[in-house]
Amino acid sequence: MRPGPDGQGTTYDAVVVGAGVIGSAAALALSRRGWRVLVVDRHGAAGHGSTSASAGIVRVHATSIDSVVLAEEGLAHWESWHDFLDAPADEPLASFRRCGTVVLADGTDYTAEVAAALTAVGSMYERWSHDTLAGHLPDFDLSRFGPPRLPEDEAFWDDPVGVLDGAVYTPASGFVADPALAAQNLLAAAVRAGCSFRPAAEVMGLAGAGTRITGLEFADGSRVSCPVVLNAAGPESARLNRLAGADRGMAVQTRAMRQELHHVPAPPGVDWYRDGVHVVDGDLGINFRPEVGNALLVGGNGAACDGETWVDPAGPWSPAATQAAWNRHVLRLARRMPGLRVPSRPSGVAGLYDVTPDWLPVYDRTDIPGFYVAIGTSGNQFKTAPLVGELMAELIETVEGGRDTDDKPLVVAGTRTGRDIELAAYSRRREPAPDGVRG
Numbered sequence: 001m002r003p004g005p006d007g008q009g010t011t012y013d014a015v016v017v018g019a020g021v022i023g024s025a026a027a028l029a030l031s032r033r034g035w036r037v038l039v040v041d042r043h044g045a046a047g048h049g050s051t052s053a054s055a056g057i058v059r060v061h062a063t064s065i066d067s068v069v070l071a072e073e074g075l076a077h078w079e080s081w082h083d084f085l086d087a088p089a090d091e092p093l094a095s096f097r098r099c100g101t102v103v104l105a106d107g108t109d110y111t112a113e114v115a116a117a118l119t120a121v122g123s124m125y126e127r128w129s130h131d132t133l134a135g136h137l138p139d140f141d142l143s144r145f146g147p148p149r150l151p152e153d154e155a156f157w158d159d160p161v162g163v164l165d166g167a168v169y170t171p172a173s174g175f176v177a178d179p180a181l182a183a184q185n186l187l188a189a190a191v192r193a194g195c196s197f198r199p200a201a202e203v204m205g206l207a208g209a210g211t212r213i214t215g216l217e218f219a220d221g222s223r224v225s226c227p228v229v230l231n232a233a234g235p236e237s238a239r240l241n242r243l244a245g246a247d248r249g250m251a252v253q254t255r256a257m258r259q260e261l262h263h264v265p266a267p268p269g270v271d272w273y274r275d276g277v278h279v280v281d282g283d284l285g286i287n288f289r290p291e292v293g294n295a296l297l298v299g300g301n302g303a304a305c306d307g308e309t310w311v312d313p314a315g316p317w318s319p320a321a322t323q324a325a326w327n328r329h330v331l332r333l334a335r336r337m338p339g340l341r342v343p344s345r346p347s348g349v350a351g352l353y354d355v356t357p358d359w360l361p362v363y364d365r366t367d368i369p370g371f372y373v374a375i376g377t378s379g380n381q382f383k384t385a386p387l388v389g390e391l392m393a394e395l396i397e398t399v400e401g402g403r404d405t406d407d408k409p410l411v412v413a414g415t416r417t418g419r420d421i422e423l424a425a426y427s428r429r430r431e432p433a434p435d436g437v438r439g
């Protein structure tokens with residue numbers, strides 16, 4: 001018998017904690033495989049956690065081959081979103097908008113490493129000279145302003161020294177302007193496949209913690225029974241790991257980092273929504289993409305001078321844009337786009353990254369039988385989420401089927417790249433490289 005919609009007192013094959021883009025994708029994949037799945041979230045709808053603050057950039061470039069493979073395979077789902085979801089004609093769908101990504105050569109080895117990884121995977125890309133770049137981006141000042149500085153630094157307005165060497169351009173990448181809607185689309189597809197959703201339900205305890213998971217307990221005292229729990233709790237995943245007793249077996253721990261994104265009108269006479277690209281500007285320590293309403297959405301790249309804001313995800317933290325971060329991002333953007341008119345008051349949002357030391361996610365089982373994690377998405381896994389759902393379903397079925405993936409890690413064939421997706425790269429037991437590159 002299929003359980004009731006509120007999940008009260010019922011038994012499921014699996015409960016997914018977190019209706020963000022990752023948990024909703026995993027619920028869809030498990031439900032399509034015939035699992036009786038319950039998704040729970042403390043919010044009233046899917047996608048209202050960190051997913052709602054996401055820039056939704058779906059890029060293919062990275063410096064690691066594993067990350068490029070994952071991104072390319074993930075991109076295929078966004079490109080065929082309607083078919084992938086098998087959505088009814090009248091459902092409002094998040095849409096992927098292809099705009100391409102320009103990674104500016106900033107004088108470091110970054111673009112060379114990106115090009116090497118893209119070449120290894122066979123991803124489409126072009127190397128642009130300075131002149132080609134200037135031809136494509138006539139509204140840009142292509143001077144070398146770096147290294148990135150704070151606007152409070154006297155040297156911020158120093159004259160530039162030289163010009164950018166060029167760029168790497170990936171034509172296939174783009175963005176999803178409404179990331180929360182994408183999570184809602186995934187959850188709606190999961191429900192069509194038989195999944196149940198219990199909103200406004202906060203998980204406060206796990207039955208069988210430390211041994212074999214047997215169920216969950218909610219803040220209102222109600223319980224559900226299930227032999228499998230997937231922790232997809234985003235920036236709050238570390239707390240859930242502790243509740244399950246799973247944190248002790250994890251070499252890779254996660255922490256929540258506050259991150260702001262700002263919304264700036266495009267310069268007069270520029271239709272950036274129609275003509276713009278996603279730009280990764282390591283020279284100024286920012287990246288930006290076209291935003292609806294002929295605007296730009298700009299955020300930071302983690303430049304050393306910007307510092308890091310670690311927060312307790314359960315504690316008070318403000319989702320509002322601050323003047324300091326606004327100045328940092330938007331004044332840098334104004335150096336690159338001299339026509340930009342900078343509004344005096346900040347406009348934007350803040351969200352939380354669930355960060356690992358090497359900026360790679362953890363997609364794995366844990367030492368607690370029945371307890372799985374899709375966590376540590378480190379500000380860069382919106383783009384892969386629909387694929388990650390399928391990888392997690394495959395992993396859970398494999399482990400529950402009796403295979404020890406710690407001894408024999410899962411390898412899934414990539415259909416778009418023809419390369420293997422090695423889940424060992426996302427193991428909880430890996431030694432995280434301390435100097436990991438963001439994304």
Ligand SMILES: Cc1cc2nc3c(=O)[nH]c(=O)nc-3n(C[C@H](O)[C@H](O)[C@H](O)COP(=O)(O)OP(=O)(O)OC[C@H]3O[C@@H](n4cnc5c(N)ncnc54)[C@H](O)[C@@H]3O)c2cc1C
Nearest residue numbers: 018020022042049050051054055057203234351377382383
């Ligand atoms: C500012 C910002 C910009 C980003 N930009 C990009 C980008 O451009 N491209 C990209 O690929 N990625 C980007 N990311 C990263 C990407 O958005 C995240 O990796 C992704 O959204 C994480 O989804 P999630 O489902 O893991 O987490 P979430 O969306 O946070 O979902 C977790 C859910 O779990 C619920 N939950 C937690 N604890 C409990 C509990 N105890 N009981 C019940 N429910 C619980 C929460 O309510 C939440 O809804 C960005 C992230 C941020 C914050």
